[in-house]
Amino acid sequence: MTEKGGVGRFALDDRVFQLLAGLVEEYSGLRFDVGRRDLFAERIGRRVAALGFPGFLDYYYHLRYDPAGREELQQAVEALAVNETYFFREPGPLETLVRTWIPERHQAPEPFRVWSTACSTGAEPYTLAIVAEEAGLSERVEIWASDIDRGALLEAQEAVYGEGALRMTPADKRARWFERTEGGWRLRSPLRSRVRFFWANALEPDGAAGEGRWHAILCRNLMIYFAEETIARAVEGFHRALRPGGVLLLGLTESLLRFDTPFRVEEVNGWFFYVKDVGTLGRRDGEAGRRPPSHGHRGGGCHGKEDPRARGGRLCVRAQGREPDARGSP
Ligand SMILES: C[S@@+](CC[C@H](N)C(=O)[O-])C[C@H]1O[C@@H](n2cnc3c(N)ncnc32)[C@H](O)[C@@H]1O
Numbered sequence: 276m277t278e279k280g281g282v283g284r285f286a287l288d289d290r291v292f293q294l295l296a297g298l299v300e301e302y303s304g305l306r307f308d309v310g311r312r313d314l315f316a317e318r319i320g321r322r323v324a325a326l327g328f329p330g331f332l333d334y335y336y337h338l339r340y341d342p343a344g345r346e347e348l349q350q351a352v353e354a355l356a357v358n359e360t361y362f363f364r365e366p367g368p369l370e371t372l373v374r375t376w377i378p379e380r381h382q383a384p385e386p387f388r389v390w391s392t393a394c395s396t397g398a399e400p401y402t403l404a405i406v407a408e409e410a411g412l413s414e415r416v417e418i419w420a421s422d423i424d425r426g427a428l429l430e431a432q433e434a435v436y437g438e439g440a441l442r443m444t445p446a447d448k449r450a451r452w453f454e455r456t457e458g459g460w461r462l463r464s465p466l467r468s469r470v471r472f473f474w475a476n477a478l479e480p481d482g483a484a485g486e487g488r489w490h491a492i493l494c495r496n497l498m499i500y501f502a503e504e505t506i507a508r509a510v511e512g513f514h515r516a517l518r519p520g521g522v523l524l525l526g527l528t529e530s531l532l533r534f535d536t537p538f539r540v541e542e543v544n545g546w547f548f549y550v551k552d553v554g555t556l557g558r559r560d561g562e563a564g565r566r567p568p569s570h571g572h573r574g575g576g577c578h579g580k581e582d583p584r585a586r587g588g589r590l591c592v593r594a595q596g597r598e599p600d601a602r603g604s605p
Pocket residue numbers: 302303304305356357358359360361364392393394395396399421422423424427475476477478494495496497526
């Protein structure tokens with residue numbers, strides 16, 4: 276096989292592709308089947324070339340056996356990550372979380388803590404911040420956001436977006452919450468400071484996954500890239516990390532239908548909310564949650580930028596581990 280995308284000097288045969296894709300999946304959950312082999316070869320081929328390896332097999336040996344291989348595996352995942360995101364993507368569940376769920380179910384004086392687990396360049400948690408601000412609930416909602424891709428997190432903190440990221444943002448909201456800047460539109464400052472970013476692998480989130488930390492977890496448009504066993508593993512971790520009564524929100528094309536999960540599903544304003552029952556801590560206690568209808572749809576039918584840590588910023592971008600940020604860790 277010859278490669279595409281200008282990296283034609285290397286060949287990626289089936290066996291080496293399986294080995295490399297297996298490492299990537301084991302680390303990040305991202306699954307590459309043969310249909311995406313060309314894309315894989317193109318992106319990883321760039322890393323192979325940049326590091327001066329004679330071919331993919333030597334690169335595999337480096338990832339697998341070299342002490343520096345772990346950091347390179349992180350780089351490989353960043354090269355492969357699909358960071359597609361935009362403001363007001365699937366806004367219904369976010370609006371419902373802020374305008375219905377929180378007022379009705381969160382009477383405690385403490386803030387309602389939300390973790391956006393695969394936030395890419397930040398449009399999702401910032402959208403939630405906008406929605407909370409417009410609902411007058413900014414002070415009640417604490418938003419943390421993470422991603423496996425350090426470059427995406429740096430962009431998230433810059434909060435400068437092009438037309439693509441704003442394509443679903445109504446004109447009045449754009450005028451109100453964004454300002455024109457060199458290179459695009461910058462989210463205005465009060466909102467920028469409402470989201471705290473940190474690095475985390477959603478499969479092994481360390482501190483972020485401490486038992487009972489979150490009132491809500493967003494994991495949207497990530498599990499579409501996972502195999503079923505990986506989804507089950509991630510979901511179990513999210514269940515542990517939620518407080519009793521806490522809620523998991525998925526992307527609209529994602530569903531836990533075919534899984535025996537510890538969550539109970541509730542339709543709230545027609546959206547599916549996966550709820551951790553009060554009284555369930557840690558692993559499921561044997562009681563299966565009610566299963567959702569067929570799909571997760573509506574019911575009723577980063578790189579090369581300065582490291583923000585250097586200026587006391589909010590972002591921790593260290594791979595394979597987290598550091599508390601300036602305002603405390605999640
Ligand atoms: C398609 S974007 C989704 C962004 C946002 N949640 C949304 O719905 O618009 C998927 C993101 O998942 C991130 N990702 C991939 N594997 C991950 C993992 N194991 N842990 C955390 N983030 C991961 C990618 O870097 C990418 O930014």
